[in-house]
Amino acid sequence: MKSKLFLVLLLIGVLMGAVVGCGGQSDQKEEGHEQTQQEQTGGSKGSITAVGSSALQPLVEEAANQFMAKNPEAQIVVQGGGSGTGLSQVAQGASDIGNSDVFAEEKLTPEEAKGLVDHQVCVVGMAAVVHPDITVDNVTKQQLIDIFTGKITNWKEIGGPDVKVTLVNRPKSSGTRATFKAFALDGAEEASGIEQDSSGTVRKIINETPGAIGYLAFSYLDGSVKALKLDGVEPAAENIYTGDYPIWAYEHMYTRGEPTGLAKDFLDYMMSDEVQKTLVPELGYLPATEMKVKRDAEGNVSQK
Amino acid sequence: MLKKRYFYDRLGSALTLFCASLVIVLTVSIIYFISSKGIATFISDGVSLREFLFSTQWWPDRPRAEGGPQLGALSMIIGSVLVSLFAVGISAPLGIVVAVFLVEIAPGWGQRVLQPAVELLAGIPSVVYGYIGLSLLVPFIRDNIGGGGFSLLAGFLVLSVMILPTIISVSADSIKALHIEWKHASLALGATRWQTIRMVLVPAARSGLITAVVLGLARAFGEALAVQMVIGNTRQIPTSILDPMMTLTSAITMDMGATIAGTPWNNALWSMGLILLLMSLFFIMLIRVVVRRGVAQ
Numbered sequence: 001m002k003s004k005l006f007l008v009l010l011l012i013g014v015l016m017g018a019v020v021g022c023g024g025q026s027d028q029k030e031e032g033h034e035q036t037q038q039e040q041t042g043g044s045k046g047s048i049t050a051v052g053s054s055a056l057q058p059l060v061e062e063a064a065n066q067f068m069a070k071n072p073e074a075q076i077v078v079q080g081g082g083s084g085t086g087l088s089q090v091a092q093g094a095s096d097i098g099n100s101d102v103f104a105e106e107k108l109t110p111e112e113a114k115g116l117v118d119h120q121v122c123v124v125g126m127a128a129v130v131h132p133d134i135t136v137d138n139v140t141k142q143q144l145i146d147i148f149t150g151k152i153t154n155w156k157e158i159g160g161p162d163v164k165v166t167l168v169n170r171p172k173s174s175g176t177r178a179t180f181k182a183f184a185l186d187g188a189e190e191a192s193g194i195e196q197d198s199s200g201t202v203r204k205i206i207n208e209t210p211g212a213i214g215y216l217a218f219s220y221l222d223g224s225v226k227a228l229k230l231d232g233v234e235p236a237a238e239n240i241y242t243g244d245y246p247i248w249a250y251e252h253m254y255t256r257g258e259p260t261g262l263a264k265d266f267l268d269y270m271m272s273d274e275v276q277k278t279l280v281p282e283l284g285y286l287p288a289t290e291m292k293v294k295r296d297a298e299g300n301v302s303q304k
Numbered sequence: 305m306l307k308k309r310y311f312y313d314r315l316g317s318a319l320t321l322f323c324a325s326l327v328i329v330l331t332v333s334i335i336y337f338i339s340s341k342g343i344a345t346f347i348s349d350g351v352s353l354r355e356f357l358f359s360t361q362w363w364p365d366r367p368r369a370e371g372g373p374q375l376g377a378l379s380m381i382i383g384s385v386l387v388s389l390f391a392v393g394i395s396a397p398l399g400i401v402v403a404v405f406l407v408e409i410a411p412g413w414g415q416r417v418l419q420p421a422v423e424l425l426a427g428i429p430s431v432v433y434g435y436i437g438l439s440l441l442v443p444f445i446r447d448n449i450g451g452g453g454f455s456l457l458a459g460f461l462v463l464s465v466m467i468l469p470t471i472i473s474v475s476a477d478s479i480k481a482l483h484i485e486w487k488h489a490s491l492a493l494g495a496t497r498w499q500t501i502r503m504v505l506v507p508a509a510r511s512g513l514i515t516a517v518v519l520g521l522a523r524a525f526g527e528a529l530a531v532q533m534v535i536g537n538t539r540q541i542p543t544s545i546l547d548p549m550m551t552l553t554s555a556i557t558m559d560m561g562a563t564i565a566g567t568p569w570n571n572a573l574w575s576m577g578l579i580l581l582l583m584s585l586f587f588i589m590l591i592r593v594v595v596r597r598g599v600a601q
Contacts, residue, residue: 054561080561081561082560082561082562082563083561083562084561084562084563084564084565084570085561085562085564087564088564088565088566107564108564166452171537171558171559171562172364172365172559173365173558173559173561173562173563173569174562175562192538192539192540193538194452194454194536194537194538194548195536195537195538195539195550195558196537197532197537197557197558201438201533204438205454208442208443209446209452209453
């Protein structure tokens with residue numbers, strides 16, 4: 001009996017040893033990996049990871065594929081996981097690039113955000129969208145705030161059909177919701193409504209539910225839902241470039257410190273005409289290079 | 305020759321022992337991990353257990369200056385409990401009756417047709433159940449019953465179908481395992497088939513049937529994806545079965561990727577995970593007690 005107990009303890013010990021050993025090994029590997037990255041300057045080879053925002057993921061993935069086709073020795077691994085994951089991974093040094101829908105200052109503590117360098121690779125525009133049967137085409141900002149805070153509960157109050165308003169929100173942690181709240185609702189707290197964690201589902205629900213209103217990035221507008229004008233301004237790329245339409249956000253790719261090696265090459269490629277002029281509009285984003293205005297982390301807009 | 309056999313014997317026992325301890329280590333470390341993360345809400349973020357369990361105020365992003373973060377999970381805890389209980393309320397009677405039918409009434413074609421059908425039901429991925437619920441059930445409820453469609457009703461209907469296979473197969477097994485003499489004796493005493501089932505078989509299989517129901521309840525409590533797609537995810541305590549609501553699991557899946565590890569918001573999600581874990585531990589204990597009682601009888 002005693003020997004059996006001893007055996008169990010021994011096995012658990014061995015197991016723990018193995019786990020710790022593995023951890024040690026991977027640490028070593030990572031060091032080596034960083035070294036090879038530092039060695040090569042300008043030569044696009046090695047391997048990096050870009051983790052985070054699922055809204056930005058399709059663009060980064062596609063750009064990475066094109067980049068790897070041109071630089072066969074480079075390996076860029078793109079993963080989703082959400083903006084929060086991206087920011088914390090890059091701040092901890094677990095990932096080379098952290099993709100995010102929001103400024104790092106909005107999610108991380110000042111100390112954590114300090115070391116991060118922001119690369120604004122593109123802009124995402126968002127529109128308030130309604131069920132196709134709602135006859136309202138244009139809302140003022142105040143009306144939009146009243147709808148989302150629950151003051152307006154029926155579409156007839158603003159000249160639409162006699163249908164109850166149904167709010168369809170993204171989760172509180174979503175970057176799209178944060179952007180919409182900040183720039184469309186001027187920070188007003190939304191009333192509770194249906195919440196869904198993907199834009200595709202939000203579109204489906206708004207399309208099917210009479211009286212539904214929500215918000216979507218431009219890339220999700222496909223005619224199955226109706227995008228509203230805000231204060232008479234069409235939600236369109238040109239109006240965002242000039243700063244006339246306020247609901248938009250940068251897509252960020254953060255690095256810890258100035259990027260070097262492959263990370264720098266890839267980020268340069270993201271800002272090149274090749275990506276900005278073709279890939280970015282193709283996938284429904286707005287090129288950062290076209291913007292005539294800029295916005296800081298506090299939301300202040302200024303001419304470029 | 306004998307030595308070699310002895311060697312293999314020892315090798316085999318070492319190997320099985322290794323695998324067994326691997327499982328134990330895994331379980332213990334997962335429990336340790338979730339507990340340490342989940343307790344952080346109360347220790348390092350200063351949220352009281354009382355607030356977490358009994359408050360409905362959920363403002364995880366509110367800055368400290370404005371009285372935040374407030375992390376009250378009551379509406380989600382109640383949501384999880386309600387949706388699971390309603391689902392079991394439908395599935396338990398239905399599942400047990402189907403099990404009786406399968407074993408006692410139509411053992412022939414029941415096992416040829418019904419058994420595979422039940423197994424198929426168990427094999428459908430939960431995302432598919434959710435998608436069917438979203439595409440068929442939600443519009444149906446909205447157009448024919450009322451409300452917005454996304455509701456407690458849609459949630460427990462989807463769940464009740466999902467847990468049905470568990471309840472049916474565990475119940476059927478426990479009825480099958482009864483001594484055939486009991487049935488024969490009952491029939492020989494002149495009892496009808498209905499009397500035999502009601503007075504002898506079902507009471508005798510009671511502990512197995514309760515196990516089936518508890519297993520179903522545990523599965524309903526832990527299900528995330530399918531429920532999340534049809535309940536509307538509104539953080540409120542539902543006042544009618546047509547109200548949208550939120551469960552612990554859907555709250556975790558909606559926010560886990562977009563919150564940062566170590567923040568009160570993220571820690572609160574771990575605390576919800578800990579509640580789920582404690583609930584399933586409780587269910588397992590319950591099953592063990594029930595089974596032990598059944599054996600004792």
